[in-house]
Amino acid sequence: MSDFRFDLKATDGAARTGVISTPRGEIRTPAFMPVGTAGTVKAMHPQHVRETGADIVLGNTYHLMLRPTAERVRQLGGLHNFMNWDRPILTDSGGFQVMSLSKLRKLTENGVTFQSHIDGSRHELTPERSIEIQCLLGSDIQMQFDECPPFPISEEGSRESMELSLRWAVRSKQAFEEKASPGNALFGIVQGSVFEDQRRRSLDELLKIGFHGYSVGGLAVGEGQEEMFRVLDFTCPHMDTAKPRYLMGVGKPSDLVGAVARGIDMFDCVAPTRSGRHGQAWTKNGPINIKNARFIDDETPLDADSSCPASSQYSKAYLNHLFKAGEYLGPMLLTWHNLHYYQQLMADMRSAIAEGRFDRFVKEFEEAQGADG
Amino acid sequence: MSDFRFDLKATDGAARTGVISTPRGEIRTPAFMPVGTAGTVKAMHPQHVRETGADIVLGNTYHLMLRPTAERVRQLGGLHNFMNWDRPILTDSGGFQVMSLSKLRKLTENGVTFQSHIDGSRHELTPERSIEIQCLLGSDIQMQFDECPPFPISEEGSRESMELSLRWAVRSKQAFEEKASPGNALFGIVQGSVFEDQRRRSLDELLKIGFHGYSVGGLAVGEGQEEMFRVLDFTCPHMDTAKPRYLMGVGKPSDLVGAVARGIDMFDCVAPTRSGRHGQAWTKNGPINIKNARFIDDETPLDADSSCPASSQYSKAYLNHLFKAGEYLGPMLLTWHNLHYYQQLMADMRSAIAEGRFDRFVKEFEEAQGADG
Ligand SMILES: [Zn+2]
Ligand SMILES: [Zn+2]
Numbered sequence: 001m002s003d004f005r006f007d008l009k010a011t012d013g014a015a016r017t018g019v020i021s022t023p024r025g026e027i028r029t030p031a032f033m034p035v036g037t038a039g040t041v042k043a044m045h046p047q048h049v050r051e052t053g054a055d056i057v058l059g060n061t062y063h064l065m066l067r068p069t070a071e072r073v074r075q076l077g078g079l080h081n082f083m084n085w086d087r088p089i090l091t092d093s094g095g096f097q098v099m100s101l102s103k104l105r106k107l108t109e110n111g112v113t114f115q116s117h118i119d120g121s122r123h124e125l126t127p128e129r130s131i132e133i134q135c136l137l138g139s140d141i142q143m144q145f146d147e148c149p150p151f152p153i154s155e156e157g158s159r160e161s162m163e164l165s166l167r168w169a170v171r172s173k174q175a176f177e178e179k180a181s182p183g184n185a186l187f188g189i190v191q192g193s194v195f196e197d198q199r200r201r202s203l204d205e206l207l208k209i210g211f212h213g214y215s216v217g218g219l220a221v222g223e224g225q226e227e228m229f230r231v232l233d234f235t236c237p238h239m240d241t242a243k244p245r246y247l248m249g250v251g252k253p254s255d256l257v258g259a260v261a262r263g264i265d266m267f268d269c270v271a272p273t274r275s276g277r278h279g280q281a282w283t284k285n286g287p288i289n290i291k292n293a294r295f296i297d298d299e300t301p302l303d304a305d306s307s308c309p310a311s312s313q314y315s316k317a318y319l320n321h322l323f324k325a326g327e328y329l330g331p332m333l334l335t336w337h338n339l340h341y342y343q344q345l346m347a348d349m350r351s352a353i354a355e356g357r358f359d360r361f362v363k364e365f366e367e368a369q370g371a372d373g
Numbered sequence: 374m375s376d377f378r379f380d381l382k383a384t385d386g387a388a389r390t391g392v393i394s395t396p397r398g399e400i401r402t403p404a405f406m407p408v409g410t411a412g413t414v415k416a417m418h419p420q421h422v423r424e425t426g427a428d429i430v431l432g433n434t435y436h437l438m439l440r441p442t443a444e445r446v447r448q449l450g451g452l453h454n455f456m457n458w459d460r461p462i463l464t465d466s467g468g469f470q471v472m473s474l475s476k477l478r479k480l481t482e483n484g485v486t487f488q489s490h491i492d493g494s495r496h497e498l499t500p501e502r503s504i505e506i507q508c509l510l511g512s513d514i515q516m517q518f519d520e521c522p523p524f525p526i527s528e529e530g531s532r533e534s535m536e537l538s539l540r541w542a543v544r545s546k547q548a549f550e551e552k553a554s555p556g557n558a559l560f561g562i563v564q565g566s567v568f569e570d571q572r573r574r575s576l577d578e579l580l581k582i583g584f585h586g587y588s589v590g591g592l593a594v595g596e597g598q599e600e601m602f603r604v605l606d607f608t609c610p611h612m613d614t615a616k617p618r619y620l621m622g623v624g625k626p627s628d629l630v631g632a633v634a635r636g637i638d639m640f641d642c643v644a645p646t647r648s649g650r651h652g653q654a655w656t657k658n659g660p661i662n663i664k665n666a667r668f669i670d671d672e673t674p675l676d677a678d679s680s681c682p683a684s685s686q687y688s689k690a691y692l693n694h695l696f697k698a699g700e701y702l703g704p705m706l707l708t709w710h711n712l713h714y715y716q717q718l719m720a721d722m723r724s725a726i727a728e729g730r731f732d733r734f735v736k737e738f739e740e741a742q743g744a745d746g
Contacts, residue, residue, distance in 0.1 A: 068690070082691050083691065318455050325413075327413050328413075
């Protein structure tokens, strides 16, 4: 575990900026990780993902174990080689997507058995198998196997689930220590829904087990931004300041800004890629839907200040045309624009924190964005 | 009409290599023109189309007049600016696609009225309107408006159609002379189906009218390669040696090689882009379908000699995975590979002709390709 390291460079209030070092390269934090579900960030060449400023991408254990399978990825030289991305990759544990995508799930103390949503084949995920898969993929930053409870959930239901995830955390760490390669990292996942005492207990126990970083799970599942920030408000102050903090599956630009203000270092979300494929583009003045008829004759760029190709080489009218005609280039360009927007936002936050003006940054961001930002 | 010029550099048997000069750049012949139907070469950034070696792309009058409309393209700065392609663009006249795509067509001496396949709206194309649209788009090389008869067709039916196209050729030229910009070019289209006397009459009359180049139309419509070559055998020897010759809508790699051997200089075809989106890749040993299960564990590249990203950065197993998972990157990479393959084939033919070894090139090409090449 020699080569994984987190260096905090500066703090500004609760906001932090730093660098995670891995054998495959550095990750500047706060970091946004584009999602490469099935071994590709949808509609993007990997070189262009890098060009937007991404230091790391995310891969999904659930998708990759089903197709092409972890063993096949391993045989083909690992996920980095397979998808032509030589920088760090973080993998989830499969737990969340088993619960949201698979069929006929059965949860026991040992793990989850389920049917593939692709072909109905039967599979099992346990803490040991999840870590084995993440090792076969060659993941640089792995997640413990956890249970992701639904939202809303009763206090008692949440407690049982959180306690199960803690037992799985112990088993995940043991499997990781047996199988992982030098320089790999394992993150524990704080659960406990919206209940302060449960989040505290989850975090305290995880800190005792000891991980390379700590994720906040079970948020962005429908509780709303205000409630999510409330959970971060009572969780983040107790997290290990020396370790990276990762808020899983989040979020919109305003979610990222608010979470960074509360001390989060890492994010992943399908929002920029998925929205891009559906014609939504983020701009510094909030999101727009390029399919809207008002853009049909609009000669202006998506964002006059953006250096991404969608903004610098095309008009809104052309992008509107591409989406109306169902052309591939529409999703390709808007995905690029949105990833570029997200990475620029992260870079701007890193600079603001380093220069001690994060409060002003947040204020200007909120003024520029509409209510939907 | 000052700046359009064709310089023949070398001949080898009937095969020719040369350069077409236009105000927007040079076109090396024999040339393959990727098809950018609706103002985009599907699944490609235009810079990458250029990187494959394309000197010119094709735009479709029929598609663009319906959406976003020629007037709108004009208002947005012309097709080059709209689609971010500053090199030459050739447009067809709309005649072929009106016959193959639109509904409720009515053909008269004046032109064709039809219903849009997109929204059912009514439109009219005449020689004058076709040229007007091509001028509004800012096309560098325009086509006369012609009628594309079905195949097979009776000798009498073909003759009537060919004579109508000749009358439309006169009107097209007149409209072009009134509306086109300096340096624009207009090509006449030789019709007459598979009938030698009709092809001769069509060509002779077009030569009398006088065009910047001559297209061979009405082929690749189901007559088969042998019959297509037979038509070229009795048509090409009578074409103006000082003008470019364009075989419309052709074709497979072996079609291109055989047609170049008969004296053709320019081609366009949706084959490389459409096949690429459906998982077919051309290689020097013939076409393969990357979706085939035998590639699931194949670590080798699509084409070890190709410098395109699909070949140089990924395995067949990865490409197979992308297509099975329905990922955008699959069509993106295979389209790139196929366009690269086509442009490399054209470059190889140009070199072989220039060096007087085209016969040997054809023999080696045929030996390497399978029967389906
Ligand atoms: Zn942009
Ligand atoms: Zn290739």
